[in-house]
Amino acid sequence: MAGIVPGVVGVLGGGRMGAGIAHAFLLAGARVVVVERDSKSVQAAKDRIHRDLAASLERGAAGGSVDQWTGRLSLSVDCADFARAGLVVEAVPEVWDVKVAALQEVERHLQAGGWLATNTSSLSVEGLAGQLRRPERFCGLHFFNPVPASHLVEVVLARNTGQELADLAPRWVGELGKTPVVVNDAPGFASSRLGVAIALEAMRMVEEGVASAEDIDNAMKLGYKHPVGPLALSDMVGLDVRLGIAEYLERTLGPRFAPPRLMRDMVARGELGRKSGKGFFTYSPQADAG
Template sequence: MTENHTLAVPAVVGVLGGGRMGAGIAHAFLLAGARVTVVERDEQAGHAARERIERDLARSAERGAENGDLSEWVANLAVSLDHADLAPCELVVEAVPEVWDLKVSALQEVERHLGPTAWLATNTSSLSVDGLAEQLRRPERFCGLHFFNPVPASQLVEVVISRHTGEELTRRSVDWVEALGKTPVVVNDAPGFASSRLGVAIALEAIRMVEEGVASPEDIDNAMVLGYRFPVGPLALTDLVGLDVRLGIAEYLESKLGPRFAPPQLMRDMVDRGELGRKTGQGFFRYDQ
């Protein structure tokens, strides 16, 4: 990326974690012309990540996506089990599960392999970017890039600025997001940022309404979709994100912001039963796997 901030992504990008979010992030950068290395924990996870990304790339090709073709995108994708393969990257986006100790150890391991001019970002949806930055040697080169699920269809990325993030990285992050064809929203670090905090608050209240017998999940979601023009209802969205993921976010927000974010017992019970949403075939709604 040049100093006049033309809209271009870094030429070489790393993604740590090739799950649903990591694969989507890799997909977005590949479509924008970057060479992307995805690092996974073992061969099985690496194989699954490659399959997931190549499937999404094929769908993009079928839809006639611009800026390249399927063979070019696939050629620009590497999947590795070695953090050292991230060394040439200009930007690495961490996308491991929302567990504090795991995030810290993953980011520290990545930073150890990066050059002094590389940029590092976390895809955390709620954890403190300030706190993560303070665990790193170069916190001024670190920020949050909160992508949304599903990444290929989502138009939004939250650029989360810690009190350590340098102005240059803030400018570049906005440009990178726009170069991906998405819209950046810049927020200062705070529990849940803007999107997760508001989204989880609405979802928790919807779950309480189901718990109290106010209305069925279908009618609650229809009220928000038809009455408030939500693209998807809060309960269907919770199924998409995963009840376990949203439970973890709610518990974190409760610890930081108080009891208004306390998870309803119904949510805990569903997680205990393995009713996690789309990924298990059952949440507030049933899904064909």
């Protein structure tokens, strides 16, 4: 294929983020291999990618048919199918042990010249690299939800990331039609650290009765031109995910990132945001479809 994006790209994990990453590389012209844990998850990933592609075609972002684009997509339950991939992006849950096991499994099957990236939004890329045999071929590619509509990808470099990869990764992002922001590995990188700080303060304001969730979000949208308010964005990301990030930032950066009691209580009640139908706002069952 033309350009520098590898001809075959693997994605480990076909959830909302993984499906979006697969969609992005398909539109960039790559053949994409998605690996999930079981056949039910494979079908769910396939459905998500098909919906993303159909929406892109409807918007005029690409020509042809869904079937034409998915002719370059394959799905599997076996990481051995990554053997031909020039790049694999890991997109499994934000749990350290899960990430490490997943990355090590992928690395066992990756060709010697292949690149490996993690989509982590907060975990230490350098720490993850330290668990791998070839850390110089590993970096962070932090995509944003929803991937098809987002224009940003954080390229996260560890001290042991090789210079060749440091040069290539931002160019891959550009070929996806997105803008790379290059950051050195640090807790929360740039985007999660700032985004979580704003979201936690917004939650404290709700907790203290300063204003309603709707009015706080409107203040940020109308006064600061944020396209989405911090509370609606937290619902989109998932309050459980944001809680995990906040706890990690509290451990690494100190008490200013301590999660509010309101956030902990909402997660304990299963009020996780869009995916559960209720968070700071209420959503219809179809709100998170695709």
